[in-house]
Amino acid sequence: MSRNYKFHNPEGIYFISFAVVDWLDVFTRNEYKDIVVESLTFCQKEKGMEIFAWCIMTNHVHLIFRDAGQKKPQLLIGDFKRFTSKKIVQAILDNPVRRRFYLRQIYFNRLCL
Numbered sequence: 595m596s597r598n599y600k601f602h603n604p605e606g607i608y609f610i611s612f613a614v615v616d617w618l619d620v621f622t623r624n625e626y627k628d629i630v631v632e633s634l635t636f637c638q639k640e641k642g643m644e645i646f647a648w649c650i651m652t653n654h655v656h657l658i659f660r661d662a663g664q665k666k667p668q669l670l671i672g673d674f675k676r677f678t679s680k681k682i683v684q685a686i687l688d689n690p691v692r693r694r695f696y697l698r699q700i701y702f703n704r705l706c707l
Contacts, residue, residue, distance in 0.1 A: 601668050604661065610671065611656045623689075629685060641663050643660075643663070
């Protein structure tokens with residue numbers, strides 16, 4: 595399955611969802627959910643993301659949005675996911691709760707790609 599989102603109308607409204615590696619239940623902890631919310635807020639204020647709805651589940655996120663800024667939704671989502679995933683991995687490294695389990699799963703899957 596493709597990892598790249600394909601947006602055919604740069605001004606369109608899109609529903610997307612993205613999952614954590616191996617569907618790990620990372621978002622059961624508030625500190626990781628807060629990173630997603632902070633990233634969405636930043637994208638709204640600084641990158642022109644117009645958010646119509648979002649939902650954070652235990653292991654994935656749903657988002658209905660539009661790129662009202664540069665009209666390049668694929669770049670906006672790519673930046674959002676890249677920044678957010680790095681922040682979550684750093685938060686996992688800083689938090690001893692389930693750290694070994696999460697890191698083993700995340701890095702094992704990266705090696706297998």
